[in-house]
Amino acid sequence: MSNPPFGFGIPDPDKRRDNEPSGSGGEQPSGADAFNQLGQMLSQLGQMLSQAGSSSGPVNYDLAKQIALQQLSASGKSELGFAPDGGKSGTAVRDAAHLAELWLDAATILPAGATTSVAWSARDWVEKTLPTWQRLCDPVAQRISGAWVEALPAEAKQAAGPLLSMVGQMGGMAFGSQLGSALAQLASEVLTSTEVGLPLGPATTSALLPANIEKFTEGLERPSSEVLVFLAAREAAHQRLFAHVPWLRQRLLATVEEFASGITVDTAALEQLAGQVDPSNPESIQEALSSGMLEPQNSPEQQAALSRLETLLALVEGWVDVVVAEAVGDRLPGADALRETLRRRRASGGPAEQTFATLVGLELRPRRMRAAAALWKLVGDTHGIDKRDSLWSHPDLMPRAEDLDDPMEFSERLGDGSGDELEGLDPIAELERTQRAEESGKSDEPKDDRRDG
Template sequence: MSKTPFGFGPPDPDKRGDGDPSDPSEQPSGAEAFNQLGQMLSQLGQMLSQAGTSSGPVNYDLAKQIALQNLSGRDDAKVGFTTSGSEDSSSAVRDAAHLAELWLDAATILPAGATSTVSWSARTWVEKTLPTWQRLCDPVAQQMSGAWMQALPEEAKQAAGPLLSMMGQMGGMAFGSQLGNALAQLAQEVLTSTEVGLPLGPSATSALLPTNIEKFTEGLELPSSEVLVFLAAREAAHQRLFTHLPWLRQRLLATVEEFARGITVDTSALESLAGQIDPANPASIEEAMSSGLLEPQTTPEQQAALKRLETLLALVEGWVDVVVAEAIGDRLPGAEALRETLRRRRATGGPAEQTFATLVGLELRPRRMRAASSLWKLIGDRHGLEKRDDLWSHPDLMPTAEDLDEPLDFAERLATPTTLPADLDPIAELERTERDSKNKPASTDTSPTTGGDTDEDKGDKGTGSGNTDPS
């Protein structure tokens, strides 16, 4: 991994204290130190009260506040996305989505997944996607912020008492500040609600950001209407997957959580970390936490989780790439140029990849996405779109990372009819349950006695006083 997880990037030189905490000449003493500590605690109390009441490893109230404040200068609602016959950006987005859905119907067996298509501003994107970001960020931040506290001896925890709680709140504020700035930056660049590759927005809602799309269109030498329809088709294709395949949304988010749960920290760095914290300098807490001393150790289990996540994201993006290309065909003259532009956007580390890499240490490699696209195209050409899309019906039918390396072998295996094992196939499980129910002997007990004996049982027992020995 080339990226450290969320909340633990390199320190910001602009946030360093004015003095060197390790220099004794810079340390206050006596009454001066006491006064500084009192001022620090007073300022800290004000900061905590102003940051909201959010609890947990990340202060999401602060994150939202910072993100919206950074976006306060943008008035997206008044920026129209004009196309012929459209009065404003909202109607243009709806028209583009309607056209895209019609074209997609002929390119996939998955029905339309979005029940509504909306136009979002950058601020709306922050508000609508924050709940999902919370699910993604919480496990990573929880493990990282709690690792060093858990490593402290019990005596030290009891002695620290309120200080640990205070530092936990400070850590939540530090994470919240970093997340808020990252979301503000991302909100000004993302084009749709699914560009990150994850279902960030509300279920069954397609969302496009017209202001960002207009900025993206500049310099492409393509009609803005074509760009809008192309991106609407990609958003609609993503929604067909995420809406009709409940396992996909759950598995994507659960794999991130699985990675986070395995985070471990080298606790031998605690002593060095403690030496960096200056009670008179609140910024030293955030600086020490981001110094890299608590950089997580990657385990084999985490590597396996990242590989599965990378593969699944690549399969999603590759399928969308192929289906949208087939749906649009020659209808948009600039479609192929747009397709390659978006691929390069991925290859150069666009905002989606950078944010996700910072979050979980994962980079979605374009090589995997291109390999997945080639695999889906091969399957569709050889076996038809119905068999291609049927692979999404169960996660155990999906191509693996090895299949991306050997697409021809996977395509050939599909020529042989296969079925899921009975313990994995929900239909087979239902049929087996019904069969077992039919074969189960029905009770013939009609006796009013409390013993519940059948006629056969009574014959065995005879008419005596319960002696079961026939002799």
């Protein structure tokens, strides 16, 4: 976890000294004094909180949306110069998506997953993806908000009374402010609705951002139409997975929730926060919020959840990488160059990875994506695309983290008898059966590991 989520951060010792109240002599206040200072800070924030919009959850999403759209508008990127529901850009996106779907039909057994292909402005991206960001961010923010109360001494909790609800409001506002700024940055740079590797947009909707793609195309020395088709193919491949692998969406989001449930904090951080704030100086309040409120502590459970999430996201991205490369083939002269450009964009810690790490405290490992692509390529070449794509029919059949380190062993295992359960399997029927089982809350699968020979 290289980047702490939301308001988390490691306080700067020098900044703490600069912000210490006069006369403190460099000493941290006692627990009672710290709480008194925090109470004064919360009182001064009352009016600001009342003007920030209402929020019933741990994040003020009204404020997040407001800040994101304001920043996009101020930068001139909210509409980005095209009509999202029609016009030339919309037609180009639909044509590119249609062509991409035709090519993908020969590269995977999974059928088309998108029923609608649309062109989005940056504003559209914020509005359409915010519900999924809420699902991703709520577990982390909820845990952090609870940590505020857990960190208070017992006597402080009793004395606080109604102030505790204001603590929640302040946290929700801080999280909303950070989320809004991050979404504005991301909306001005992402190319498709699935660039983060997660199903952020509405189901069965393939979405591209033409203005961002145009900016991305500058300097590539490739025709814009070629870049658009290549990105449309990547978006369509993602949609095929998310539409026809019913366990995938829930597994991705549930793993983020599992990671959040392991967040713990140092109770001494609350006193450090109070020591950074001068109640008579509103600017010190903002500095404290932006520099970090409570510092999270890693746990073995979090590391395990992080590993599972990174592996699953790598498998998604690696599969898309291989399938799109096979689909476009020689049809696009610049396909190999575009493929490598996007790989480097991810490996350099592009906006998607950085923002995801900031929002939920998780960061993708690009090297895992390359390893996953090598595994999917090997399995497809050795066993065929039917067997390769059939692995998505059930999570127990999927490669694990250790398989990414030794793809040859995994491929051999599929062909030495331990993968016989895939023979004669109707992948689409299996996907539908799994979906029915999950919807009914029970599974027809045996409890033993289907991959152990």
